[in-house]
Amino acid sequence: MPQRSHPNNIPVGISACVLGESVRYNGGHKQSRLCTEVLGEVFAFRPFCPEVAIGLGVPRPSIRLVGDAAHPRVVGSDDASLDVTEPLRHYSDATARSLAELCGYIFIKNSPSCGLFRVKVYNDDTSNPSFGYPLAESGRGVFAAAVVKNNPLLPVEEEGRLQDPQLRENFILRVFALHDWRQAVAQEPTAKALIDFHSRYKYTLMAHSQKGYRLLGQLVANSQAKTPAALCDEYLPLFMAALAKPATRKNHCNTLLHILGYLKRTVAGGIRQDLVEVIDRYRQGVVPLAVPVTLIKHYVDRYGNDYIRCQVYLDPYPLELGLHNQI
Numbered sequence: 175m176p177q178r179s180h181p182n183n184i185p186v187g188i189s190a191c192v193l194g195e196s197v198r199y200n201g202g203h204k205q206s207r208l209c210t211e212v213l214g215e216v217f218a219f220r221p222f223c224p225e226v227a228i229g230l231g232v233p234r235p236s237i238r239l240v241g242d243a244a245h246p247r248v249v250g251s252d253d254a255s256l257d258v259t260e261p262l263r264h265y266s267d268a269t270a271r272s273l274a275e276l277c278g279y280i281f282i283k284n285s286p287s288c289g290l291f292r293v294k295v296y297n298d299d300t301s302n303p304s305f306g307y308p309l310a311e312s313g314r315g316v317f318a319a320a321v322v323k324n325n326p327l328l329p330v331e332e333e334g335r336l337q338d339p340q341l342r343e344n345f346i347l348r349v350f351a352l353h354d355w356r357q358a359v360a361q362e363p364t365a366k367a368l369i370d371f372h373s374r375y376k377y378t379l380m381a382h383s384q385k386g387y388r389l390l391g392q393l394v395a396n397s398q399a400k401t402p403a404a405l406c407d408e409y410l411p412l413f414m415a416a417l418a419k420p421a422t423r424k425n426h427c428n429t430l431l432h433i434l435g436y437l438k439r440t441v442a443g444g445i446r447q448d449l450v451e452v453i454d455r456y457r458q459g460v461v462p463l464a465v466p467v468t469l470i471k472h473y474v475d476r477y478g479n480d481y482i483r484c485q486v487y488l489d490p491y492p493l494e495l496g497l498h499n500q501i
């Protein structure tokens with residue numbers, strides 16, 4: 175069965191300790207085998223360690239977020255006179271502005287620099303009985319916050335959350351899609367390039383967000399009055415937001431049935447009925463998504479027209495990643 179040729183060098187940022195670099199405050203690392211052994215085959219990782227970059231050294235005193243969760247300061251966990259807020263912010267802002275070529279970023283949880291979600295922020299008000307305890311509100315690591323702020327369309331995740339099959343699949347899908355956009359449209363934005371791109375992602379969008387699918391369809395259909403650059407500026411945020419919505423089992427089934435409709439004239443009714451039953455087994459959770467997608471792709475490749483054969487939905491990333499086997 176022919177496969178789309180997928181890139182194997184997509185630039186993705188990553189916390190250096192996740193790649194196994196011994197840069198943690200205690201001289202250790204947090205190597206992720208998923209990242210080094212699986213994703214390393216398709217991503218060209220660019221590691222960053224903000225704390226080493228600002229000269230804190232290894233080993234070093236541990237640091238933590240304190241004060242206002244929205245604008246925390248970063249101080250030593252044991253000695254609050256060690257205040258690295260300014261150098262860390264300065265490095266983070268400058269570096270985050272230089273990451274435009276990245277198609278994704280993998281952070282690590284709990285770090286005052288690299289934590290993306292729910293990083294503890296401690297009360298630093300000495301007059302408060304809760305002094306030294308975590309606040310009710312959590313925050314985001316200073317470097318992670320700068321990356322997100324300066325690159326709002328960049329797919330970002332924490333390494334730990336990538337152990338969840340749905341989150342992993344969704345993150346990798348968005349990384350491949352953003353890379354595809356950069357290659358197919360952004361390098362030379364034309365109306366044709368955008369229409370071709372949108373056409374290839376029609377069923378991917380349908381599986382992830384009916385609303386996004388409709389909005390983007392209207393945007394492309396009513397594009398005549400806009401310049402290609404303006405249209406692309408409007409399209410990409412909506413596209414990335416639509417893909418960030420997890421595709422439900424129900425939407426996958428709906429999408430697969432739509433695709434099956436393209437085989438009405440070329441594949442015998444009995445075979446199509448078998449495929450409907452396989453989709454139904456996926457709907458019931460008896461088989462993973464890989465089963466209906468692989469079978470339908472088999473028939474689409476042989477009996478589908480060019481339009482349906484080009485759908486990214488049936489082949490969004492390398493099969494070897496096994497992502498459809500786990501959802």
Ligand code: SF4
Pocket residue numbers: 189190191192197198199222223224225226282285287288
């Ligand atoms: S600053 Fe980030 S990359 Fe460096 S050790 Fe901490 S979590 Fe890892």
